[in-house]
Amino acid sequence: MTIEKKGDRFHMYLRHRRSLINYAAPLLGSKDDAEDIVQDAYLRFVRETADEHMPPKTYLFRIVRNLSFNKRSRRKLENNVVESADIPWWALPQAVETPEAQFLMSEAADRVARALGALPDRMRRAFELYRFEGATLKDIAEELSISIPTAHRLVRDAMEHLKAGLDHDE
Numbered sequence: 471m472t473i474e475k476k477g478d479r480f481h482m483y484l485r486h487r488r489s490l491i492n493y494a495a496p497l498l499g500s501k502d503d504a505e506d507i508v509q510d511a512y513l514r515f516v517r518e519t520a521d522e523h524m525p526p527k528t529y530l531f532r533i534v535r536n537l538s539f540n541k542r543s544r545r546k547l548e549n550n551v552v553e554s555a556d557i558p559w560w561a562l563p564q565a566v567e568t569p570e571a572q573f574l575m576s577e578a579a580d581r582v583a584r585a586l587g588a589l590p591d592r593m594r595r596a597f598e599l600y601r602f603e604g605a606t607l608k609d610i611a612e613e614l615s616i617s618i619p620t621a622h623r624l625v626r627d628a629m630e631h632l633k634a635g636l637d638h639d640e
Contacts, residue, residue, distance in 0.1 A: 479515060479516050479526065480512075480516070482526060482527060482530070483512045483515065483530065486527060486530065487508060490504075490508045490511065490530065490531065490534050491504045491505055491508050492504075493531060493534060493535075494507050494508060494534050494535075494537075494538045497535070497538040497539070497542065498538050498541060498542065503541065504538075507534060507537045507538050507541060508534060510537055511530060511533040511534045511537055512530075514533050514537075515529070515530050515533055544606050544607075544608075547606075547607050547618075547622065581635075581636055582632070582636065584635075585631070585632045585635035585636055586598075586632065588631075588635060589628055589631055589632070592614060592616075592624060593624045593627060593628045593631070594628065595613075595614065596610050596614060596621055596624035596625050596628060597624070597625055597628035597629070597632075599613065600625045607621045607622050607625070608621075610624075610625070
């Protein structure tokens with residue numbers, strides 16, 4: 471793609487940005503999420519070659535729609551994982567204000583590391599990808615060569631094992 475075509479796409483994006491956000495917001499339920507999706511769509515739009523039979527504006531709206539649906543699906547799957555595991559105290563950000571609190575948090579981090587080390591390799595890797603690297607269940611499934619439901623089960627089971635192990639240590 472030439473620089474001129476990228477420039478044309480950028481100007482078209484700027485002209486339709488507000489419409490794209492207004493299109494994505496009801497799909498996502500949030501204007502902030504819509505703005506993020508529209509930015510991601512633009513980046514994809516300039517990297518990919520448009521469908522020859524589709525006008526660029528239509529193609530851009532299709533990218534926004536697809537990214538919005540993907541985000542909604544991911545959110546739904548993530549909510550299922552969270553609801554099934556109840557987020558334990560150690561997975562939430564903690565304020566550390568005193569040396570004693572810092573020591574206790576350090577001890578808690580050690581317990582979490584030991585509990586992670588006790589997980590089977592595939593389960594631990596699925597959990598690490600999900601929690602620490604922000605991977606989607608689809609990404610985890612692809613990396614581990616498993617199905618998405620199996621990826622979901624591994625992440626859920628890892629959370630349950632970690633919670634049980636940490637509750638046992640206390």
